[in-house]
Amino acid sequence: xxxxxxxxxxxxxxxxxxxxxxxxxxxxxxxxxxxxxxxxxxxxxxxxxxxxxxxxxxxxxxxxxxxxxxxxxxxxxxxxxxxxxxxxxxxxxxxxxxxxxxxxxxxxxxxxxxxxxxxxxxxxxxxxxxxxxxxxxxxxxxxxxxxxxxxxxxxxxxxxxxxxxxxxxxxxxxxxxxxxxxxxxxxxxxxxxxxxxxxxxxxxxxxxxxxxxxxxxxxxxxxxxxxxxxxxxxxxxxxxxxxxxxxxxxxxxxxxxxxxxxxxxxxxxxxxxxxxxxxxxxxxxxxxxxxxxxxxxxxxxxxxxxxxxxxxxxxxxxxxxxxxxxxxxxxxxxxxxxxxxxxxxxxxxxxxxxxxxxxxxxxxxxxxxxxxxxxxxxxxxxxxxxxxxxxxxxxxxxxxxxxxxxxxxxxxxxxxxxxxxxxxxxxxxxxxxxxxxxxxxxxxxxxxxxxxxxxxxxxxxxxxxxxxxxxxxxxxxxxxxxxxxxxxxxxxxxxxxxxxxxxxxxxxxxxxxxxxxxxxxxxxxxxxxxxxxxxxxxxxxxxxxxxxxxxxxxxxxxxxxxxxxxxxxxxxxxxxxxxxxxxxxxxxxxxxxxxxxxxxxxxxxxxxxxxxxxxxxxxxxxxxxxxxxxxxxxxxxxxxxxxxxxxxxxxxxxxxxxxxxxxxxxxxxxxxxxxxxxxxxxxxxxxxxxxxxxxxxxxxxxxxxxxxxxxxxxxxxxxxxxxxxxxxxxxxxxxxxxxxxxxxxxxxxxxxxxxxxxxxxxxxxxxxxxxxxxxxxxxxxxxxxxxxxxxxxxxxxxxxxxxxxxxxxxxxxxxxxxxxxxxxxxxxxxxxxxxxxxxxxx
Numbered sequence: 001x002x003x004x005x006x007x008x009x010x011x012x013x014x015x016x017x018x019x020x021x022x023x024x025x026x027x028x029x030x031x032x033x034x035x036x037x038x039x040x041x042x043x044x045x046x047x048x049x050x051x052x053x054x055x056x057x058x059x060x061x062x063x064x065x066x067x068x069x070x071x072x073x074x075x076x077x078x079x080x081x082x083x084x085x086x087x088x089x090x091x092x093x094x095x096x097x098x099x100x101x102x103x104x105x106x107x108x109x110x111x112x113x114x115x116x117x118x119x120x121x122x123x124x125x126x127x128x129x130x131x132x133x134x135x136x137x138x139x140x141x142x143x144x145x146x147x148x149x150x151x152x153x154x155x156x157x158x159x160x161x162x163x164x165x166x167x168x169x170x171x172x173x174x175x176x177x178x179x180x181x182x183x184x185x186x187x188x189x190x191x192x193x194x195x196x197x198x199x200x201x202x203x204x205x206x207x208x209x210x211x212x213x214x215x216x217x218x219x220x221x222x223x224x225x226x227x228x229x230x231x232x233x234x235x236x237x238x239x240x241x242x243x244x245x246x247x248x249x250x251x252x253x254x255x256x257x258x259x260x261x262x263x264x265x266x267x268x269x270x271x272x273x274x275x276x277x278x279x280x281x282x283x284x285x286x287x288x289x290x291x292x293x294x295x296x297x298x299x300x301x302x303x304x305x306x307x308x309x310x311x312x313x314x315x316x317x318x319x320x321x322x323x324x325x326x327x328x329x330x331x332x333x334x335x336x337x338x339x340x341x342x343x344x345x346x347x348x349x350x351x352x353x354x355x356x357x358x359x360x361x362x363x364x365x366x367x368x369x370x371x372x373x374x375x376x377x378x379x380x381x382x383x384x385x386x387x388x389x390x391x392x393x394x395x396x397x398x399x400x401x402x403x404x405x406x407x408x409x410x411x412x413x414x415x416x417x418x419x420x421x422x423x424x425x426x427x428x429x430x431x432x433x434x435x436x437x438x439x440x441x442x443x444x445x446x447x448x449x450x451x452x453x454x455x456x457x458x459x460x461x462x463x464x465x466x467x468x469x470x471x472x473x474x475x476x477x478x479x480x481x482x483x484x485x486x487x488x489x490x491x492x493x494x495x496x497x498x499x500x501x502x503x504x505x506x507x508x509x510x511x512x513x514x515x516x517x518x519x520x521x522x523x524x525x526x527x528x529x530x531x532x533x534x535x536x537x538x539x540x541x542x543x544x545x546x547x548x549x550x551x552x553x554x555x556x557x558x559x560x561x562x563x564x565x566x567x568x569x570x571x572x573x574x575x576x577x578x579x580x581x582x583x584x585x586x587x588x589x590x591x592x593x594x595x596x597x598x599x600x601x602x603x604x605x606x607x608x609x610x611x612x613x614x615x616x617x618x619x620x621x622x623x624x625x626x627x628x629x630x631x632x633x634x635x636x637x638x639x640x641x642x643x644x645x646x647x648x649x650x651x652x653x654x655x656x657x658x659x660x661x662x663x664x665x666x667x668x669x670x671x672x673x674x675x676x677x678x679x680x681x682x683x684x685x686x687x688x689x690x691x692x693x694x695x696x697x698x699x700x701x702x703x704x705x706x707x708x709x710x711x712x713x714x715x716x717x718x719x720x721x722x723x724x725x726x727x728x729x730x731x732x733x734x735x736x737x738x739x740x741x742x743x744x745x746x747x748x749x750x751x752x753x754x755x756x757x758x759x760x761x762x763x764x765x766x767x768x769x770x771x772x773x774x775x776x777x778x779x780x781x782x783x784x785x786x787x788x789x790x791x792x793x794x795x796x797x798x799x800x801x802x803x804x805x806x807x808x809x810x811x812x813x814x815x816x817x818x819x820x821x822x823x824x825x826x827x828x829x830x831x832x833x834x835x836x837x838x839x840x841x842x
Contacts, residue, residue, distance in 0.1 A: 006177050011063055014070035017079050024054035025180050026211040028086055030117040031136060031413060033420040035082045042069060052579065053119035055180045090214060095142025096436075101707050105269025105306070105715035106144040109134065110257055110278035112249075113156075113238055114149050114217060116210075118578040120179060121155030121172075122219070124238055125507040125542070126604060127312055129578070130379075131274050132212075133413035133604075137699040139213030140436070143707065146266050148257040150249065151176065151208050151219035152238045159542045161574040163481045165558025167543055167551045171237065176208070181219060184209040184264055193224075194259035198248055199329055203231045205256045207263065218260050220252055239544065244329075247322055250365065251330055254280030258288075270714045271307045272706075273373065276320060276365030279349075282307070282372035283331075286338050294726055296340040297733035300348075300372070302726045305831075306718025307373040308710045311366060311405070314378075314386045314601050315511070321351055321362040348372065370394060370405075374717065374831035375710050378407045379602040380622045386598055397822065397839030399785075399792055404832040408709065409623055410602040411702035414438050414694060417608035419465075419586040421458045425450065426690075438694065439701035447691045452672060452683035459589070459613055459686070460497060466587020467495045470538060473573050473580075494568045495536055500668045502617070503588030503609060505540040505576055508550040511599040514541065515556050517592070519653035525565045527660055533669045535660070536569045537592075538584060540576040585609040590664065593618040594636055594652060596645070610693035613686040617664065619652065623697060632688040634659050717831065728829060735779075736836055739825045743838050745773035748782070750821035750842035752809075763808040766795075768821050768842060770803045777803075781826050781833070784809045787818045797821070 013020055020038065029035035039054040040047040042061045050056035069075045097104060113128030114120070116135065123129060131147070138145040153176055157169040184192040184207040192207040204226040210217040222234040234248055241249075258281050261268055273279055282303050289299035313319050324346065335342045349368035352359050370376055370391060378384035384407025389400045415423070415435060426434065429449040437443055474491045495501065506512055517524060517537070528535050539557050543550030554572065561570040573580055585591070591609035593600070593616065600622035607623065610616060615633035618624040628635055637655045642648035668682050695701060721729040750768040758764065766784045782805045786793040793812070797805035811817060821842040824833060 006175070011058055011061070011066060013058075014067055016070040016076050017066070019083055020054075020079070021058060023083065023086060024058060025182060026086075026213065027116055027136075027180065028089065028213050029054060030212075031415040032082070032085070033423075034078065035086070038075075038079055038082060041075065042066070050178075051118045051121075051577075053117075053178070053180065056119070056178050059178060092142070096140075096704070097142040097144070097707070100704075101143070101712060103715060104144060104707065104711055105718065106146070106267045107138070107270045107272060107711055108261055108266070108268035109138075109145060109147045109272045109274060110253060110281055111147065111149055111274035112253060112277035114147070115578060116212060116217075117180075120181075120210075121158075121174065121577070122149065122152045122238060124156040124544075126602075127275060129412075129581075130312075130410055130604060133411070133416065133699040134274070134703060135212045135215060135217060136413045136416065137411075137703040139215045140700060141703055141707075142214065143703070143711075144267075145215045146261065146268070147212075147215070147217040148253070148260065149217060149219055150235050150238075150253055151181070151221040152235055153221070153223050154236045154240075156238045157240075157542075157545060159575040160480070161477060161554070161558060161572070165555040165562075165572075167554050169545050171240075176221070176223075181208045181210045183207070184218065184260075186263065187265075192260065192263050194220075194256050194263055196252060196256045196259070197333070198231070198234075198251055201228070201231070203227055203234065203252070203256075205252065205260070207260045216266075218257070218264070218266075220256050220260060222252065243320075243322060244326060246320065247326060247330055250277050250280050250320075253278055254282070255284040257281055258284040269306060269718055270711050272711075273307065273309045273369055275310065275312050276369045279309075279365045279369035279372060282368070283334055283338070287334075289726070290337070290339050294730075295733075296338050296344070297737060298726050298730040299338075301729035301733045301736075302718075302722050304372050304374045305721040305729060306714045307375075308706075308714060309369040309373040309376045310379065310408075311369075311376065311387055312379055312601050313366075314383055314390070314599055316390070319364060319366040321353060321364040321366075323355075324361060324363060327363045366391070367394065374835070375714060376405045377710070378405060380409045380626065381407050382598055382621060382625050383407060383601040386601075395834045395837055395839070397841055398834055399787075401790075401792060402834060404834055406709070408702060408705045409626055409697070410604050410607075411697045411699040412604045412607040412611070413699040414611050417582060417585055418611045419462050419582075421461055422586070422612050425454060425458050428454075438698040439704055441695045444691045444695050447687050450687060452681070455613060455683050455686050462586045462612065463497050463501060463589070466501075466538075466583045467497060469583045469587075470495060470571055470573060474571065477574055490568070494571060495538070496534065499534040499536045499569075500665060501587070501589045502535065502537045502592050503584045503590070503614070504537065504592045505581060505584050506593070506603075506605055508541040508543040508553050509547070510549045510553065511596045513594050513596055513649070513652075514539065514553045516594045516649065516653055517656060518556065518560055519649065520657065521560070523657050527657070527665070528569050529565060530665070533665050534569070535665060537571070538588060539570070539572040540574075540580050540584060542576050581605065581608070585614065586612045588614050589668065590615050590617050590633075593624065594656065595619055595621055596648065597621040597637070598641070604697075607693055607697040610689045610697075613690050615685050615689040616693075617656075617659070627693055627697060629688075629692060632685065632692045634664060720829070732827070732829060735827055739775060739779070739836060739838065742773045742775055743825070743840070745771075746775065746823075746840060747771040747773075748821065748823050748840050748842045752784075752819050752821075754819065758811050760812060760814050761810060763810050764819075766797065766807055766809050766819065766821060768797055768805040768823075770805065770823060772803065775825060779825055779827055780823050782821070782823045785820045785822060786811075787820075788813065788815045 039057045046060045111131035113123040114132045115123030115129035116132040154171040160168045206221045208219040223232045285303040286299045348371040349363040351364035351367045378387040387405045388403040392400045392403045429446040471491045557572045585608040591606045603622040606616040617634045620639040637652040752766045782797045784795045795809045797807045
């Protein structure tokens with residue numbers, strides 16, 4: 001038939017279970033296994049068929065079954081307890097934020113993707129899951145927080161492995177009316193629409209509302225009847241198009257996202273851009289202020305003053321940059337709207353790149369995001385270092401360690417990924433309110449009270465569940481590919497609950513080296529097939545549809561899994577999603593991660609495994625470089641850089657095999673020693689993993705760090721610069737314009753009276769002569785810079801009048817020093833000393 005519209009009619013729920021519909025539309029259920037069980041137990045087949053979507057379960061299940069459940073005392077009792085917990089959670093007033101962040105302005109968080117639940121396929125991998133977990137913990141902590149993203153009605157893609165193990169992609173159109181989301185409405189009851197001018201046409205955008213505990217996520221959707229067929233496809237697929245489509249999607253996210261907040265009267269005093277995809281939100285915010293009477297530079301200062309940018313990508317290719325002629329198609333009218341020039345606007349995003357044999361200016365989303373914010377961070381300590389080195393060209397004359405990009409190490413949402421069995425076990429030794437205090441490290445010492453047998457029993461149950469899940473998924477895959485009855489029957493013997501089980505699941509980018517463990521297959525075969533101490537490996541992961549080298553890695557693993565000596569002991573699962581992830585992190589014994597250091601910005605999958613007691617076995621990159629303490633898992637390789645990638649792969653593979661053979665396998669299979677209960681052995685490593693990783697790498701700790709280090713200071717700074725019609729922002733903008741005009745006319749000369757050798761503690765005199773070109777002396781900082789190895793010491797020089805400066809500079813330690821003198825412009829209220837981007841060296 002010719003469909004003119006759709007409507008979702010939910011069943012008439014019996015009063016005894018009448019709030020199942022309300023709960024279905026709040027993703028509180030996504031981290032509450034007891035809540036999920038209410039829907040699963042109505043009809044397990046429907047629950048599985050529709051990717052654990054409670055709204056769809058209620059649509060598909062029969063009225064008879066609902067009546068039956070409402071008459072079941074045990075079911076109603078479980079329902080009552082779940083709803084009581086839900087009400088207590090939603091009604092809680094004394095949240096962490098109310099106690100520790102009373103001055104926090106409302107936060108608007110923008111991300112291209114969100115991994116909240118497998119029923120909402122609007123994520124591709126780690127970035128989306130991190131964003132989803134960030135939302136969940138913002139809810140847990142009681143932050144005033146609203147997230148903004150896009151509703152992709154074909155999602156990312158469903159991964160299928162064919163008979164040869166080659167990845168194929170399927171795009172399933174999701175019926176958005178059966179998702180746990182609702183169309184957003186204005187206070188007057190009208191469905192919210194916002195409009196964005198893209199290229200030469202106006203695109204209409206519908207806004208959907210998703211409840212995640214106490215917070216909301218606004219999802220933007222261009223698939224509405226008012227739009228052309230092409231414009232309806234703008235929100236079809238995540239990361240599915242060419243550069244042209246991606247830039248249009250970024251314009252939608254940034255500009256329509258801000259307009260959605262305004263249409264719904266959602267307050268925001270801090271804006272957080274999760275990766276550069278969201279950077280164009282700055283355009284719309286500047287436009288609002290310019291239309292309100294501000295000049296472009298004052299508006300830009302006001303907007304940047306309360307904006308945070310988080311970068312996730314440590315490789316240049318992962319940072320989007322666009323040719324100016326493409327950008328002109330979509331931003332051509334924006335300079336006039338913003339009362340500025342194309343040169344000035346594009347200059348905020350300019351990165352000269354070597355394309356097609358010559359240097360060209362490009363519009364870099366990362367550069368624009370950095371210039372449109374006054375705080376920026378990487379996602380682990382090492383990634384912060386890498387990011388400062390990558391982007392130091394934006395601060396000519398600065399040392400990498402001075403570049404104003406900090407770091408907050410990623411975390412994961414404990415309750416989403418910790419099995420109910422492990423939660424129940426932890427509840428026997430942790431305080432009653434432990435789920436609200438996840439970040440408190442001292443609390444977790446109570447894990448020492450868990451016995452070896454308790455841990456072993458729970459982990460064996462989790463492993464059995466995982467193995468059953470793996471066998472079921474393999475049967476589905478084989479059936480689709482026309483496998484024989486014998487092959488289908490053989491899935492019943494895939495994996496053993498008694499074998500040491502390694503998990504490896506992630507995005508199959510080549511730098512993650514999924515096949516590193518196959519570098520010496522003969523040695524691996526001996527490890528896997530040791531009759532007394534067997535080892536098995538479960539793999540999962542998707543490659544980007546355009547990444548053939550990544551797909552080749554998947555195929556290589558599949559082919560190895562079909563070889564006689566590895567059959568049933570090495571497995572690769574198709575369609576890695578949140579459901580697969582949960583089963584794996586809950587069921588494996590150890591978690592393997594071997595990216596090419598230092599290209600793993602953070603990584604979070606290993607954290608989730610440790611929440612369930614599985615120690616990590618990983619390269620010292622990303623979070624594990626900070627998480628490993630010698631007792632809670634194992635490192636692969638060394639904390640060092642390599643110039644030859646083959647040498648690096650050989651060294652890391654050797655370390656991997658050696659550690660497995662000499663440490664991990666013997667420890668796992670060592671007989672329990674009653675006299676050493678709790679002090680050594682495998683269970684000790686499990687306890688240490690739970691105890692050290694759970695608090696330090698909880699999403700709760702991460703969001704608290706963001707609040708304390710960035711959200712609260714930006715709340716204050718943003719309010720200060722915007723006060724009195726952006727008076728302070730106008731002063732800062734005016735000062736920067738003046739200083740940048742004068743800077744080419746300044747000069748600095750310096751001398752240092754340096755002996756050939758000196759004693760530790762000896763002082764040397766450094767003198768400088770400055771021509772300030774009209775810049776006031778109190779707005780210049782002149783300093784000596786001492787560099788010893790990678791360590792930098794800065795000593796201010798004192799003004800002697802008439803442009804003369806001097807200081808006695810101490811040489812504190814022994815070593816070879818390089819001495820220089822520089823000056824920087826500064827005034828009170830800058831976010832950092834390099835904000836003006838000007839340094840002059842003598």
